[in-house]
Amino acid sequence: MNSSRTIVLLIGFFILSCSSEKQSPESAGSNLSPALRSYQKAQTILNAGIAALGGAEKIKALENISVEYDGLRYMINQSRKPEGPWDKEPSTGKIIIDRKNNRMYNLSSNSYPGIGAFAMSWAIQGREGFHLDALKNHHGTEVMKLSGTETDWPWAASTRWVPPLLLLQAAENNTSLRWIDGYKKHGRAFEAISFVQADKTTLVLIFDSDTHLLEGYETVRDDGVYGDVTDFIRFAEFQDFNGVKLPTKRMDYFNDEIARELSLKISVDSQVDENLFKIPAGYAMPKENANESYTRIKKIGEGVYLDQDMGGIMIVEFKDFIFVMDCPGNFFMSQGTIDAVREAIPNKAIKYVASSHTHGDHAGGARAYFHSGATLLTTPGHVDFYKKLAKINQTIRPDPFASSQKEPVLETFTDKRVITDGEQTVELYNVGPNAHSEELVIAYLPQQKILWQADIFFIPYTGNEVNAAMPITIEFAQKLKALGINEFEQIIDAHHSRVAPAEEFKETLRKGGYDMALQ
Ligand SMILES: [Zn+2]
Secondary structure, three states, X not given: OOHHHHXXXXXXXXXXXXXXXXXXXXXXXXXXXXXXXXXXXHHHHHHHHHHHOXXXXXXXXXXXXXXXXXXXXEOOOOOOOOOOOOOEEEEEEEEEEEOOOOEEEEEEEEEEOOOEEEEEEEEEEOOEEXXXXXXXXXXXXXXXXXXXXXXXXXXXXXXXXXXHHHHHHHHHOHHHOEEEEEEEEOXXXXXXXXXXXXXXXXXXXXEXXXXXXXXXXEEEEEXXXXXXXXXXXXXXXXXXXXXXXXXXXXXXXXXXXXXEEXXXXXXXXXXXXXXXXXOOOOOEOOOOOOOOOOOOEEEEEXXXXXXXXXXXXXXXXXXXXXXXXXXXXXXXXXXXXXXXXXXXXXXXXXXXXXXXOOOHHHHOOHHHHHHHOOEEEEOHHHHHHHHHHOOOOOOOOOOXXXXXXXXXXXXXXXXXXXXXXXXXXXXXXXXXXXXXXXOOEEEEEOOOOEEEEOOOOOOOOOOOOOOOOOHHHHHHHHHHHHHOOOOOOEEEEOOEEXXXXXXXXXXXXXXXXXXXXXX
């Protein structure tokens, strides 16, 4: 080989390798697989995003980051009126990611119209931790231990509050990175990439094309009430903390509609309270009922059952048909109830279903009953909601009702509706308006003396400790008295399957300053 040609070739190779190093990696080879090119382009965008927040070295140098948030939620599908205007409710919380000790703490407190705050906390060290109800007004004093993959969600969800750590996480689990071409929002063009977190959430990370700052992230999902939805979390007003940029404002959008506005108070490398990682006094692990065999459809009275897999969904058996109280979640969740009822009580069709109110956790499953041919009993102000629910657009998770061409069958009542065949009786009452919903249906079984309600009285999981009644619970007790419902012996909460004795309800009221016996 001619030596001068070898030198030319070597120089040529040198020039080529220099120039490809100067360029971004995605241009390294035009014959690369499109998937690999997409990955490489995403990696370049991510690297620029990490640099814009201070760089990996400075981010990794932080021992801990704490985010305290405070603001308002716009209660989409959780307001007093089914179509709004949406009530606004306080939303506060605290996230600590302690990188030095490989642990995290997340306290999230969200209020709902008329029923106050639900404050849930997660404390995880490595792959072990616990979850509890900090206000003891929902699960009561029960603490849930979490381990292994059960900790994926709290870790992933908490990291979503801290952009520099979220980007580091994307870089460390980088094989799922992909570039998204042509991302535009509100008329602005952004650089966008996607990646999958440990809890299997696929995030689309959106960066400002000029500054490379993380604008926010977006997810898509199926929702029982709205069908296809997007959640967009936008970060703003970044400030410098030890050389790392962190946002001091956060806005959440649901289908491009504002859903939450928060101020974020950031601190880095501060003292972490060790007590947050210890189970507080007064909390206990749930009791194991090893001797009690579990059946999904559990009998609680003559012809009365609960679907325990779905909380306190009540099933009432008549001579020739079945009535179901409440249809939560989405088509598939309520179809689960329908299938379980068919198995437990064959040869009788579900003729009626009633939903307490239009919030998704009570009404989103109505489509399964529309599909099965049951008649939905509801109050006049909720009819439009169910007509819309029957027509939602689903491409992510289409349910069988979507393609069935069936129309929902609705019957309305204003104050009271009685279903009876002479032997079995269910009385439905509209106990609204109240601070939770303008119309709210409860069920009373006069023979069995069972009272069923949703979101007016929360029964703690354990019953070891009774909460003081909320104002809405006291108002409910007064309403019951006015309706002449004084004799009930058991009370059910739509959200779980522990049936409480009436005495527990009365004790709650007494703690809240209202004595039923004295009224
Ligand atoms: Zn509700």
